[in-house]
Amino acid sequence: MxxxxxxxxxxxxxxxxxxxxxxxxxxxxxxxxxxxxxxxxxxxxxxxxxxxxxxxxxxxxxxxxxxxxxxxxxxxxxxxxxxxxxxxxxxxxxxxxxxxxxxxxxxxxxxxxxxxxxxxxxxxxxWMMFITVYGAFIETAKLGAGDVVLIPAASSSVGLAAIQLANMVGATPVALTRTGAKRKQLLDAGAAFVIATEEQDMVAEVMRITAGAGARVVFDPVGGPSLGKLIQAMKTGGILLVYGALSEEPSQLSYLDLLIKLPTIVGYTIWNTSGDPERQRAAVDFILGGLASGALKxxxxxxxxxxxxxxxxxxxxxxxxxxxxxxxx
Known part of the structure; x- marks a missing residue:
């Protein structure tokens, strides 16, 4: 029993x-x-x-x-x-x-x-956090050195995994959080930059960090009214990975921004990776390697x-x- x-x-x-x-x-x-x-x-x-x-x-x-x-x-x-x-x-x-x-x-x-x-x-x-990020960053976005990635809800387990994995491949993780209360924790966790979205102009900060280029990758579990601003903060031709819907409000974006930024918007779930035996095996091997090296914790x-x-x-x-x-x- x-x-x-x-x-x-x-x-x-x-x-x-x-x-x-x-x-x-x-x-x-x-x-x-x-x-x-x-x-x-x-x-x-x-x-x-x-x-x-x-x-x-x-x-x-x-x-x-x-x-x-x-x-x-x-x-x-x-x-x-x-x-x-x-x-x-x-x-x-x-x-x-x-x-x-x-x-x-x-x-x-x-x-x-x-x-x-x-x-x-x-x-x-x-496993949930690292396989989710592996599939989104490595398989889908091909994240690598020189890329800037925006990470909303950065203090979640998946957000922290995203910070670690971005650093592991040489990308620049920019953590987004509502207030500055967790700024030091996020910096200590490996975020290169932290933006408090209720206290700072997120788009302006991203443009300052990227010298006006914008972020190539956005990894968003929130949606809602902030979606349009995330697109505005993107690099032209970048990729927006949507893996959740934490906001209960409708998503808002401008069609004009879509025409300006030309983003690829991809819905992503962990099942894309974990549901395929070969992809799951590759993800597990990658994560075990990161754990062994200390890059992933x-x-x-x-x-x-x-x-x-x-x-x-x-x-x-x-x-x-x-x-x-x-x-x-």
């Missing part, structure tokens, strides 16, 4: 409940994992509240990232054995699997070996216990964190 977290109706964190379930032996293509830590993601709170890109089949489980020990393997699984330390990467639907549990099943296609230099808590925090803001999942989701939705929220089991 194992406790899992589920919800029977969409809503706020309070709809999350615990349930005792009998976790069956893994079927073909599955492993069973004794969970040690769970990384929380904005996608899971959106799934819980009914605002995600996929509709939940109720009652629904949730959770993409877990780290733990293999407890059993399916009859055709040869890559892993009982006792192996492993992590899960987001490469499945939450309608099929959920990692919020003490003992969970996972598809072997979404399981990777645990990086030996990391704790379970650290390992549960890295986990950033954990706060840790909760499994019994505090509701409180952890409340904290996630308060938008005050600097890095990842992790739940230990």
């Amino acid at each position: 194992s406790r899992i977290v589920q919800f029977s109706a969409p809503g706020g964190p309070e709809v999350l409940t615990y349930k005792e379930v009998d976790v069956p032996p893994p079927a073909a293509g599955e492993v069973r994992i004794r969970v040690k830590a769970i990384g929380l993601n904005r996608a899971e709170s959106m799934w819980r509240s009914g605002e995600y890109i996929e509709e939940a089949t109720l009652p629904a489980r949730l959770g993409y990232e877990a780290a733990g020990i293999v407890d059993a393997v399916g009859p055709d699984v040869t890559r892993f054995a009982v006792g192996d330390a492993v992590n899960t990467v987001p490469a499945f639907s939450q309608n099929q699997y959920g990692m919020y549990g003490e003992l969970v099943l996972a598809p072997v296609s979404a399981v990777v070996s645990h990086p030996p230099s990391l704790t379970f808590a650290q390992a549960s925090s890295i 986990p950033v954990i803001d706060k840790t909760f216990t499994f019994d505090e999942m509701v409180e952890a989701h409340r904290y996630l939705e308060a938008n005050g964190q600097f890095g990842k929220i992790v739940v230990t089991v």
Whole structure:
């Protein structure tokens, strides 16, 4: 028997409940994992509240990232054995699997070996953020030396991963944040420049930083009224990567700005990369290399216990964190 977290109706964190379930032996293509830590993601709170890109089949489980020990393997699984330390990467639907549990099943296609230099808590925090950024920056934008990249919501786990990966390839990360409260933290995290968008003229600052050229890459999870300004701050012919929709307000942009800047606008999700075995393998190898060199590092803001999942989701939705929220089991 194992406790899992589920919800029977969409809503706020309070709809999350615990349930005792009998976790069956893994079927073909599955492993069973004794969970040690769970990384929380904005996608899971959106799934819980009914605002995600996929509709939940109720009652629904949730959770993409877990780290733990293999407890059993399916009859055709040869890559892993009982006792192996492993992590899960987001490469499945939450309608099929959920990692919020003490003992969970996972598809072997979404399981990777645990990086030996990391704790379970650290390992549960890295895959969503680094694979998302890898796919956007390396596969899609071909980010490299000399590029300037704008990173809205820079203090999120994905934003911090974007800063690290930009530095790793020699690009210049410009962190965007609402106020100057996190300026020093962002600079310490590797941002070359920090712009407080509610206190500074963002477009003017970007043009000053780039000597009037603008940023070639924008990596935006927000949308809303600021979208038009991001395009104004871009280099002509640059690329705008949209990977979220945190703003509840309509996006605003000028068609004239589109004709002036000629941007390529690309919608991006982690599934582009994690859902393809070869691309997932390349991403994992790249990230492991960055972790080994010290260029990429986990950033954990706060840790909760499994019994505090509701409180952890409340904290996630308060938008005050600097890095990842992790739940230990």
